[in-house]
Amino acid sequence: MDICRIPVLSDNYIFLLYDSARGQAAVVDPAEAEPVLAALEPLGARLVAIFNTHHHHDHIGGNRALKQAFPDLCIYGGAGDRGRLPGQDVFLQEGDRLQFGDRPAQVFDVPGHTRAHIAYYFPPIAPDQPGELFCGDTLFSGGCGRLFEGTPAQMVASLGKLRDLPDHTRIWCAHEYTANNLQFALTIAPQSAAIQGRYQEVKTYRQAGQSTIPTWLGVEKQTNLFLQWDDPTLQAAMNTTDPIQAFSRLRGKKDQF
Ligand code: ZN
Ligand code: FE
Numbered sequence: 001m002d003i004c005r006i007p008v009l010s011d012n013y014i015f016l017l018y019d020s021a022r023g024q025a026a027v028v029d030p031a032e033a034e035p036v037l038a039a040l041e042p043l044g045a046r047l048v049a050i051f052n053t054h055h056h057h058d059h060i061g062g063n064r065a066l067k068q069a070f071p072d073l074c075i076y077g078g079a080g081d082r083g084r085l086p087g088q089d090v091f092l093q094e095g096d097r098l099q100f101g102d103r104p105a106q107v108f109d110v111p112g113h114t115r116a117h118i119a120y121y122f123p124p125i126a127p128d129q130p131g132e133l134f135c136g137d138t139l140f141s142g143g144c145g146r147l148f149e150g151t152p153a154q155m156v157a158s159l160g161k162l163r164d165l166p167d168h169t170r171i172w173c174a175h176e177y178t179a180n181n182l183q184f185a186l187t188i189a190p191q192s193a194a195i196q197g198r199y200q201e202v203k204t205y206r207q208a209g210q211s212t213i214p215t216w217l218g219v220e221k222q223t224n225l226f227l228q229w230d231d232p233t234l235q236a237a238m239n240t241t242d243p244i245q246a247f248s249r250l251r252g253k254k255d256q257f
Pocket of ligand 2: 056058059137174175
C-alpha cells in the first residue's frame, strides 16, 4: 500500500492510499474532490473507499462528487456520525475491522474533537514495517484537536489509545499545524531539548516547502505535550497533579495562543 499526501485548502491533507497490484485507491478525509480525481488520473486507479474520520466540512467536502465519479465506492465513518457524513455506507465502532487491498485495519473510537471521531489503524505487515495511523483532527504533530464536542477526559482517553500504539507508527494527521504547535509548546516547556530539536527540524522542513507529515509516534511521545498529561514536568507547569486537569489547562492555553 502506497500512501501519498494531497495538500488542499489552507493546511489540510487528504491521504491517498494506493494498491498498485489491484489498481485500487482509497482516500482519507477528502475535503475536495477535484484534487483527488487529478491524483487518480495518472495512476489509472479506481477509487473504492472513502475513510472519513469525522463530520467537519474540511474532511467530507468531496464525498458526494467522488461518489458520483465512482458510484461503487464505499464510504466509511463512525456510527455516531450517522446523518453527518454525506453518502455514508458503513457505520463503524471501536474494534471494527476492515480491509483495503491486502491491508487489514482496525477502528478506534476517539471522541473529543467531535463526539463521533474515529481513527483508522493499519498494523505493520512485517516486523520491520511501520504501522499507519489516520487520526484526523485528534492527534496532530506537536498538538491535538480542539475540543468542540467532547470533554478533556474523553480526549485524554482517546489520545491514550493512540499513544499505546508502537513507536514505529506513522501518524497521518489531517492538518499541517506542526510549526505553530511547537512554538506554543516552547512557551510551556522552553527547557525541553527534545522540543527545541524538533522545532528546529520542523522549521527546516517548512522553509524548504516540505511537509512535516507523517510524523512518528515515537517522536510525538517525546515532543508532544498533549501526550504528556501524566508527566510530572507538565503537571508542575500546569500547577496540578491531576492528569485530566493538566491536559485541560494545556488545551486551554493553546486555545488562547
Ligand atoms: Zn475537525
Ligand atoms: Fe479539520
